Amino acid sequence: MALQLPKLYPILDAGLLPTDRREEFLAHLIAALANAGVTLLQYRNKLGPEDRILADAEIIRYAADGRLTLIMNDHPHLALQASFDGAHVGQNDISxxxxxxxxxPGKILGVSTHNRLQxxxxxxxxxxxxxxxxxxPTSTKSNADPVVGLDGVSEARRLTAKPLVAIGGMTLANAPQVLKAGADSIAVISAIFQQSDMAATEAGKFIHALKTFA
Known part of the structure; x- marks a missing residue:
């Protein structure tokens, strides 16, 4: 059976977390997101050591309390150690x-693509x-690949039968257009987590705006 993705796919980048009272803040954030209706969350930490990633992952999993499907970016082995539901890899990560x-076979696996060949x-x-x-255009990733635009989403929809997640520069204003272009789900980073104390509120706005596409 094909994976059913929710319309909203938040990606929590560790770089957006505060350093002060991090553990307490992270636990509160995850619980608040679940309460707001988020059902799928990716945790991304490009720079942290494995013990820091695993420590965050333990807090996330405990605070989620079974209400979120949890995806680990880049590190499938850590996804297993953290008892996450799956992993996501990029073109420059492990294949x-x-x-x-x-x-x-029982875990979720996603892959990033940026062009037709990929x-x-x-x-x-x-x-x-x-x-x-x-x-x-997005500011959350250094050395980002060229922008594909709505035409790129439409092309991706024609090229793959797999569930399709659109990422990069997503806002409340443009997310509906991206779904209309063929995406099944919208991956959001900055528009939700830039003001991390408002993340649950912003996530709720996205869920409300996208519910007509369910």
Missing amino acids: PQEARKILG LEAAQAQPVDYVAIGPVF
């Missing part, structure tokens, strides 16, 4: 084939969903 070997390759890879982007 989807190797990630699937680590995760096994999309075509992803169709044959052992992944449950494909991400396309950046759709719009």
Whole structure:
């Protein structure tokens, strides 16, 4: 059975978390997101050591209390250690084939793509969903790939039968257009977490705005 993605796919970047009272803040944030209706969350930490990633992951999983599907960015082995539901890999990370070997058949695996060749390759890879982007200019990733625009989302929809996640520069204003272009889910970072104390409120706004596409 194909993976059913929610319309909103928040990605929590560790770089947006405060350093003061981090553990308490993170636990409160995750519980608040679940209370706001978020059902899927990716945790992304590009710079932290593995013990820091695992410490955050333990807090996230405990605070989620079974209400969130949890995805680990980049590190399938840590996803297993943290008892997360799956992992997401990029083009410069471990290959989807190797990630699937680590995760096994029962975990969710996603892959990032940025152009036609990568999309075509992803169709044959052992992944449950494909991400396309950046759709719009974004400030949350250094050395970002070229913007693909709404046309890129439409092309991705034609090229893959897998669930499609759009990422990059997502806002309340443009998210509906991206779904209309063919995306199944909208991955949001800055528009939700830039003001982390307002993240649950902003997530709720996205859920409300996208519910007509359910």
